[in-house]
Amino acid sequence: MTHRTRGTAGVTDVANHDRTSMQPATPMTSVTPVSTTRPLRRRAAWLGVAGGAIALSGCATNAPQDTWAPRGENAQMIHDLQWPIFAIAGVVGLIVFVAVGYSVVKFRDRGQPIPEQTHGRPALEIGLTILPAVILAVIAVPTVSTIFALADTDDTDCVINVTGQQWWWEYDYPVLDDGTICGYEPADGLTAAPIITSGQLVMPAGTNVLVRGTSRDVIHSYWIPQLNGKKDMVPGRVHYLRLQSDTPGIYAGQCTEFCGLSHANMRMEAVVLEPADFQRWIDNELAPYEAPEEGTLAAQGETVYVQQCARCHQVNGLVDPLTGDLVVSNPQDHVWSGAAPNLTKLMARNTFAGATWDLLTPECRADVWEAAPEDFGERYLEGVSEACLNTVDLREWLRNSPAKKPMYADAERLEVTDGKVRGMPYLALSEDQIDALLAYLLERK
Amino acid sequence: MFTTGSKLLIGSALLATIATIAYGIAQGGTLGTIGLASAATALWFLAGVNIYVRDCNVAIDEAGALTVSAAARQAPPSSPWPIVGALGAAALLLSVVTYPAVGIAGLVLLLAATAEWMVQAWSERGSADAAYNDEIRARLAHPLEMPILGVIGAGVIIYSFSRVMLSLTKVGTTVTFSVLAALVLFVAFMFAARPKVSSGTIGGVVGLAVVALVAGGAVAAFSGERDMHVIETTADLAERGRCGTEASEADKKSSQTLAGKTNLAATLTLDDAGILSAEVPGFNESTSRLTLPRSNPNNVVFRNDSDTDRRLVIDVGPSGDMESRTLCTALVEPGGVQFLTVIFDMPTFAVPDGHRFTVPGVESAVVEVTVP
Known part of the structure; x- marks a missing residue:
């Protein structure tokens, strides 16, 4: 007699096997009884754990990129x-x-005969x-x-240009014919000029904002889930994305088109301000450069900045303290994308390095992020104070940025880009230089 | 005992020896003595070889030699590879005084000849059956030879075809390829009408066509390409400083690319009142000031709605080693459009005169540009 048993080990032919008693009629040579219930239970348990974990993840309260x-x-x-x-x-x-x-x-399959086959x-x-x-x-x-x-773009109230590059977003706010920015006239004494910033897109509440997006190097994708869907930003092309919110606050986003080594560290945030707060933000952004007081640590930091940072990063209005010349950055000579974040008002925003790290300490960050809509503008416009500065991450960044954020920053290994780096290189700054730079940057707000 | 040839060589060698001694004693000339001694030595060597092989004559009583000796075997067919190899080696040497390409061709020929010769020599030792030897050679060599020969053949045909097309005029191209198409149709029709046509006929017709094409390609290659109608690009105009009011021919299709139509930073229109205005996608009204990003291509279209030929010009400021660089479109006829891509390396505040689009000859036509 020959029949088949099924177990986890597959199908085994059994010869001369007594089916009812499971006792071999002849000496058993090839079959070991296998329990089928235990593996099934184990699988069910794992499935249950996995399903439960997925279900629990839906209960997360701290989910700033919740598309629902x-x-x-x-x-x-x-x-x-x-x-x-x-x-x-x-x-x-x-x-x-x-x-x-x-x-x-x-x-x-229970061993029954194949049923009658019908066609159609x-x-x-x-x-x-x-x-x-x-x-x-x-x-x-x-x-x-x-x-x-x-x-639809017919109902646009405000146009903001967004440009992606490895691995951060740049925003610039054009000046309109009437001398306004998004319809907001700068305060008396301020000259209307395009505002340029990065990391955080600041927009007025209740306003139909049209993002005009493109890229300087590879394809990126702009996505603030709580404000709209994704939009790819392709080099050489111009893409449009509507953004609007009535509720002041910060809305987090993430580049959603794989764009290289630090794609996961290319984040962005949309900051929605009440119109009056947006007006204050514009006025602050257009405020002229204020040099540090002579003899201060910040003044030393200005010199370090000019020597080490100004090749790529622009601070509008900065004058070289040694030569008296206006400092103009040349990122096109050093960076593959041809751009580096403008740091004129660095401490007016909350993040740095592609919005990956906070400029605020966790406590101060919570004050801003968790502020009620009516209080949010005030908290946000305070910028970064000395007490709130997240010196841990910023110091690590200044010490060795490629170690903190993966980037192609070794010029000697970048033949394909003519030695131009993709990201911020290691600058070999001393701790004294970093101290001075922090003091200088802290005043950039 | 000695064969006829041996006797001749022994006599000659003996005569040369005597002559050497006589000359050496009578004349005493070193050069002549050495020459005669050399001749004597060579003749004695040849005589010895001839005696050893007995004039290569098989004696009548050695009938077995007619079937079993090496000389009785069928001689291998003549091989072209030594000549090809020599040609390759010669080309390799010639490249030293001519062109590197000759050396590359020589090297290829030399390697190909070496490989083919080795395979052929190997196959000729396969058996005593020449047909079998040819078969094993084919099994080894054809998988390599066929693709390479196919690529070379296709390359020659494509290259010939391209030479013919590049040398013909616009009308000539139309006529030539109309006739060619008619010929292809006719031949196809003939083959269709007579499906039992022999493979030899088909091969002959195809071969004739290929030969004609290659011959035409060779003639066309020697006669050179036709005169091309060149239209100056934006870069040409900028490089030659032709961004004023001077005439330049416009490529009317340059603005028809997909990128030119769909990825515009702005459309700048010059109206008949001499006003230049910009329409920016996303803005509901036209403007006289633009904000354009730095270090990124900005595509703009210039539309000339005036009644005179005009062009759009912009000074993009310092770029690389250049202090300043002016970019412009070609001269655009009334109602025409032209496409311009502009990249700003420097922000506007760093350029003494700022950035602005202008139209030469129209003072009022200005659109201010700010590069933050």
């Missing part, structure tokens, strides 16, 4: 679309899973073709209208 928590009209449009589609897709998925599961269990069920086939087509058609109507609504 819209904070603006555009994100709300996407949200209003994805919920019904998710529901429809969920119902369809459930039906399919149940049908497949039922069929697998009900018609599993026209009614069923036509039905299963028409039904998905109808579902897709129903889904298409709101989808297409949402796509068109998200591509």
